[in-house]
Amino acid sequence: MNENVIEKKNTAPEVVSKPKKKKRSKSLDIQKSRMGWVFIAPFLIGFLLIYLPMIVESIRFSFSEIDIQPGGGYVLVDKGWENYSYALFEDPSFVTTLMGSLTDLAFNVPAIVIFSLFMAVLLNQKMRGRAIFRAIFFIPVIVSTGIIESIDIQNQLAQNMESTTGAEGTGGLENSGSSGAQIISAMDVRVLFSGMKIGAGLVNYVTELINGVYNIINKSGVQMLIFLAGLQSISPAIYESCYIDGASSWETFWKITFPMISPMILVNAVYTVIDSFTSQSNQIMNYISNIYTGQNGTVLATAMSWMYFLVVVLVLALVAGVLSAYVFYQRKDV
Amino acid sequence: MDTSAMTKKELKEYQKQLKREEAIRKIKSQEKTPFMMRLRYKYLTMYFLKKVAWAIFRFVLLVGISYVILFPYISKIASSFMSRDDFTNVMVKLIAMNPTLDTYEAIITDNRYFEALFNTTLLSVLCAVSQTLICSIVGYGFAKFKFKCKNLLFLCVIFTMIVPHETIQLSMFMKFRYFDIWGIYGGATNFFENIKFMLSEEAGGLANGYKLLEQGFIDAEIDYNFMDVLFSNPQGKIHAISNMLNSYWPFAVLSLTGLAFKNGLFIYIMRQYFNGVPDELEEAAYVDGAGVIKTFVRIIIPMAVPMMVTIFMFSFSWQWSDTFYTGLFFTSTKSAILLPNIVKIPVSLDTNYVAQSTYEAAIRNTCGILILLPLVIIYMFAQRTLIEGVERSGITG
Numbered sequence: 069m070n071e072n073v074i075e076k077k078n079t080a081p082e083v084v085s086k087p088k089k090k091k092r093s094k095s096l097d098i099q100k101s102r103m104g105w106v107f108i109a110p111f112l113i114g115f116l117l118i119y120l121p122m123i124v125e126s127i128r129f130s131f132s133e134i135d136i137q138p139g140g141g142y143v144l145v146d147k148g149w150e151n152y153s154y155a156l157f158e159d160p161s162f163v164t165t166l167m168g169s170l171t172d173l174a175f176n177v178p179a180i181v182i183f184s185l186f187m188a189v190l191l192n193q194k195m196r197g198r199a200i201f202r203a204i205f206f207i208p209v210i211v212s213t214g215i216i217e218s219i220d221i222q223n224q225l226a227q228n229m230e231s232t233t234g235a236e237g238t239g240g241l242e243n244s245g246s247s248g249a250q251i252i253s254a255m256d257v258r259v260l261f262s263g264m265k266i267g268a269g270l271v272n273y274v275t276e277l278i279n280g281v282y283n284i285i286n287k288s289g290v291q292m293l294i295f296l297a298g299l300q301s302i303s304p305a306i307y308e309s310c311y312i313d314g315a316s317s318w319e320t321f322w323k324i325t326f327p328m329i330s331p332m333i334l335v336n337a338v339y340t341v342i343d344s345f346t347s348q349s350n351q352i353m354n355y356i357s358n359i360y361t362g363q364n365g366t367v368l369a370t371a372m373s374w375m376y377f378l379v380v381v382l383v384l385a386l387v388a389g390v391l392s393a394y395v396f397y398q399r400k401d402v
Numbered sequence: 403m404d405t406s407a408m409t410k411k412e413l414k415e416y417q418k419q420l421k422r423e424e425a426i427r428k429i430k431s432q433e434k435t436p437f438m439m440r441l442r443y444k445y446l447t448m449y450f451l452k453k454v455a456w457a458i459f460r461f462v463l464l465v466g467i468s469y470v471i472l473f474p475y476i477s478k479i480a481s482s483f484m485s486r487d488d489f490t491n492v493m494v495k496l497i498a499m500n501p502t503l504d505t506y507e508a509i510i511t512d513n514r515y516f517e518a519l520f521n522t523t524l525l526s527v528l529c530a531v532s533q534t535l536i537c538s539i540v541g542y543g544f545a546k547f548k549f550k551c552k553n554l555l556f557l558c559v560i561f562t563m564i565v566p567h568e569t570i571q572l573s574m575f576m577k578f579r580y581f582d583i584w585g586i587y588g589g590a591t592n593f594f595e596n597i598k599f600m601l602s603e604e605a606g607g608l609a610n611g612y613k614l615l616e617q618g619f620i621d622a623e624i625d626y627n628f629m630d631v632l633f634s635n636p637q638g639k640i641h642a643i644s645n646m647l648n649s650y651w652p653f654a655v656l657s658l659t660g661l662a663f664k665n666g667l668f669i670y671i672m673r674q675y676f677n678g679v680p681d682e683l684e685e686a687a688y689v690d691g692a693g694v695i696k697t698f699v700r701i702i703i704p705m706a707v708p709m710m711v712t713i714f715m716f717s718f719s720w721q722w723s724d725t726f727y728t729g730l731f732f733t734s735t736k737s738a739i740l741l742p743n744i745v746k747i748p749v750s751l752d753t754n755y756v757a758q759s760t761y762e763a764a765i766r767n768t769c770g771i772l773i774l775l776p777l778v779i780i781y782m783f784a785q786r787t788l789i790e791g792v793e794r795s796g797i798t799g
Binding site: 204 | 461463464468475542550562564566568573583585655658660669725760767770774778781786
């Protein structure tokens with residue numbers, strides 16, 4: 069009856085006895101994080117070996133005074149808080165320059181961000197010659213750097229020196245304080261307005277306004293690019309559905325475009341603050357550079373710039389903190 | 403027509419012609435809006451007029467702003483072709499009456515332009531290439547790997563970007579003048595020199611030598627212990643590994659460690675970009691048996707080429723027109739002259755006359771033009787890739 073019973077072969081699986089090797093391989097995660105350290109290594113080495121000692125030494129310098137020895141060495145004499153108190157309380161114009169550059173910042177940063185947003189929206193539309201306009205608007209980033217400005221400063225200095233010997237009547241006209249580039253000088257505007265009997269106050273105000281606009285235009289290259297990148301990441305399907313639903317372009321801008329690039333606004337605001345603080349045409353940077361080359365100026369300049377740095381960090385934290393409360397993130401996990 | 407005298411063929415053609423004329427008459431008699439009315443309804447509407455007004459406004463605005471951006475350069479270029487007499491001539495505003503290339507010739511021959519050009523090109527290309535590579539590698543490390551203190555280290559990257567130049571100007575100068583890692587070399591040299599001194603004959607024995615070294619501390623009334631004495635430096639001479647100034651070494655060191663000008667920004671950009679690259683790509687490579695480095699070299703880098711071109715352009719142009727670092731590290735122009743150093747009045751031009759400051763201003767502007775001209779040429783070639791690269795960067799998150 070049970071011929072079809074399959075006979076179970078009583079075969080146990082053969083145990084192959086190999087000499088057991090203990091493998092010490094770590095998990096993939098740990099391996100990958102080790103490789104992460106390898107990739108970071110150049111920056112880590114530089115930071116630990118070069119940058120951190122520089123910062124520590126710089127702080128040490130700012131609390132002391134340097135005597136350069138004739139044999140080629142130097143000796144540090146500890147002076148405590150004297151450098152800082154000199155800069156804050158006795159130096160003629162450190163605090164006023166600092167306040168001046170802060171007010172400049174307060175005016176420039178919103179203006180630059182708004183202007184570059186507007187320009188990015190304009191340049192995002194399809195029109196003829198769009199590529200040319202984009203190229204032109206990006207020129208100031210590449211070209212207008214320290215060299216042009218230092219040449220301008222030399223030219224202005226030479227011109228002022230000559231004019232005080234009597235040739236032109238520019239004596240008495242201030243150069244609007246900052247060393248930023250100027251597109252028109254008060255001289256030209258005064259000549260323009262001289263027939264209309266407009267007072268000197270208005271002339272100076274208009275000149276400053278125009279030069280301010282010129283500064284803003286020249287500083288918004290990179291921000292415009294970032295905004296352009298952000299605008300192009302918004303899918304056109306949203307715009308189409310808005311158009312179908314009958315929204316006007318003004319409403320579309322405020323309800324769709326503006327919230328979706330608000331992360332970019334944060335990035336740009338932070339970048340503008342950092343850029344204008346460390347740019348080379350800043351009033352206070354110039355002031356500190358002049359101090360650096362003055363008498364016993366090196367440590368004083370270091371102390372001043374540390375205070376300046378604290379101010380920078382405060383302003384940055386303020387701006388970033390306030391803005392990131394208002395930023396709308398599309399993804400819920402951010 | 404007399405149809406009787408026609409053959410069958412001619413009759414058929416005649417009927418066809420009649421049918422054709424009938425059809426044409428029918429079409430012509432249909433209602434069609436005349437041409438002018440069509441035009442009016444298409445082009446005289448509010449919608450079209452608004453589009454046209456917006457296009458004109460936009461165009462005028464863009465042209466105006468382009469003028470504001472380009473005008474200073476136009477005036478500088480125009481004044482660089484003017485000859486000496488043109489500056490005293492009141493009628494000359496932008497177009498020179500006697501155009502000449504004298505200024506260019508004088509600057510090129512007197513101020514060693516080609517030598518400076520070669521040096522600056524070499525320096526900028528080396529710096530830009532190494533910065534691009536290092537920032538990509540570090541950015542990739544921050545993007546795709548999880549390890550301890552990653553956020554803290556990234557904050558350090560941002561920190562290097564925020565600190566203003568003047569803060570570390572002095573200590574950077576000192577660091578590269580007496581280059582030493584954590585003071586180890588200096589301390590060790592001091593120690594061995596002191597031991598040598600104590601063991602030598604003029605000290606008169608070990609204990610006597612120690613007392614001699616101690617004397618300096620006692621005289622100056624400073625607190626000390628025996629370690630201070632052993633590591634002390636009686637002549638105030640600083641021992642360092644080398645003096646790295648007046649050479650390209652500071653730039654090499656700074657670029658190869660990702661600490662040069664605005665490298666923090668580059669690392670941030672590359673990190674954002676690599677965050678946007680999907681993980682599945684790498685995992686596919688790992689499954690196929692590639693190691694981490696091979697994946698990076700073969701797959702990730704070719705994908706990131708537009709971004710790397712962008713970063714290359716940025717760092718190249720910033721290094722080219724940089725006056726801060728070159729002024730800091732090159733204290734004399736004997737060893738190598740770089741482009742920012744050629745902004746001086748050439749000797750062969752005589753500028754001592756009435757319009758001296760204007761002429762000198764124009765000469766300096768011409769120097770500036772000569773400095774920036776190669777950069778603008780390269781920018782013209784690369785600008786398409788540059789703008790597209792940032793658009794694709796994933797800075798948008």
